[in-house]
Amino acid sequence: MTTNSVLSAIRVLEVVGERQPVGLSGLARAVGLPKSTVQRCLLTLAEAGWTRVDETSRWRLTYRAFAVGNRAREGTPLREIALPVLHELQLATGETVHLAAPDGRDLVLIERLDTAHRLRAFLPLGHRIPMHASATGQAYLAAGTDADVEEYLAGPLEPSTRWTVTDPGALRSRISEVRSRGWSVNPEGLSEGIAAVGAAVLGADGGPAGALSVSGPTVRMTDEVFDAHGVAAADAAARISRDLGAPAVARVAEPRG
Numbered sequence: 066m067t068t069n070s071v072l073s074a075i076r077v078l079e080v081v082g083e084r085q086p087v088g089l090s091g092l093a094r095a096v097g098l099p100k101s102t103v104q105r106c107l108l109t110l111a112e113a114g115w116t117r118v119d120e121t122s123r124w125r126l127t128y129r130a131f132a133v134g135n136r137a138r139e140g141t142p143l144r145e146i147a148l149p150v151l152h153e154l155q156l157a158t159g160e161t162v163h164l165a166a167p168d169g170r171d172l173v174l175i176e177r178l179d180t181a182h183r184l185r186a187f188l189p190l191g192h193r194i195p196m197h198a199s200a201t202g203q204a205y206l207a208a209g210t211d212a213d214v215e216e217y218l219a220g221p222l223e224p225s226t227r228w229t230v231t232d233p234g235a236l237r238s239r240i241s242e243v244r245s246r247g248w249s250v251n252p253e254g255l256s257e258g259i260a261a262v263g264a265a266v267l268g269a270d271g272g273p274a275g276a277l278s279v280s281g282p283t284v285r286m287t288d289e290v291f292d293a294h295g296v297a298a299a300d301a302a303a304r305i306s307r308d309l310g311a312p313a314v315a316r317v318a319e320p321r322g
Contacts, residue, residue: 070106073098077106081116082130082191086123143266143275144175147305151178151277154301158294160281161186163261165194165201170220172201172276186259186280197236198225200251200263201276204302207243208265208273214240228253248295253283260286262295264302269310277302 073096080095081087089107093100107124110116114129147164155162155178163186165172171193179185188194196202196217206214214237222231230236243249252260261280268274279294280286286294 073102074106074109077103078110078115078126078130081107081110081124082126083193085125086119086121088123092124143305143309146308147266147275147277148176150301150304150308151176154178154277154279154297155180157297158279160279160286160294163188163201163278163280164266164275165199165205165277166275167205167273168193170217171195172199172205175275180281182281182285184282184284186256186261186282188256194255195223195225197222197231198229198251199255200249200261200278200280202263203230203236203239203243203249203251204263204265204278205273205276207240207249208267208276225255226253226257228257230254246295248299250291250295252286258282260291262286262291262298264295264299266302266309267306267311269312271312274306274309274311277305 076096080092084095089100089104093103096103107116114127116124117127118124143166144164151162151164159180161180162178163174164176165174174188174190174192174194177190194202196206206217218233218236224231230239249263259280260283261278263276263278265273266275266277277298279298
């Protein structure tokens with residue numbers, strides 16, 4: 066198997082995971098490859114136990130992909146170190162808590178602790194989160210260097226909702242606010258009807274290693290709770306950062322008033 070065919074198969078596998086169940090034609094359009102090439106990739110992946118075709122001739126991942134992905138998630142030091150603090154954060158805020166780690170221009174959701182409320186935020190584990198569109202991503206960008214921010218802004222800024230910040234200048238202002246405040250506030254930028262606050266987790270090198278968020282429906286995540294939840298998120302992120310060996314991570318002050 067050539068390098069190009071391996072890369073094509075991996076890309077097909079990723080897009081099946083993102084769009085499942087997906088038909089051959091739609092998959093070929095999504096990956097930008099001929100249908101014959103995609104068909105060969107799918108059959109090879111099916112033979113290896115990674116994909117399967119259902120009764121409607123659409124393709125899905127098998128549980129082999131889930132098992133391997135779950136082992137990767139559970140073997141991540143960030144998740145293992147963060148989990149006890151995330152549980153405390155979820156209990157303190159009463160809302161859904163997410164933990165995400167970087168992968169290229171996106172963050173990938175590696176942990177989610179759900180609220181007991183029936184109406185709640187929901188993203189599946191493994192979901193790819195655009196940085197500019199999310200509370201976690203904006204916090205992550207704010208924790209990086211100006212050069213990191215400019216490199217990100219040079220790429221596409223596609224909208225996830227009508228409230229997504231897609232203007233580079235507006236995103237620079239949002240990042241500046243995050244740096245000044247200590248946490249991000251993202252009303253409906255990633256999902257309609259959902260607002261979130263986020264904070265970056267730093268690694269031993271002092272740079273961002275991931276980000277966490279507190280998310281909920283806008284009927285509960287209002288201006289009145291943003292500060293309290295933001296402080297809680299930033300404090301949790303600081304605790305996790307210290308446990309990861311980040312230098313001189315200060316505890317966040319309580320909100321005034």
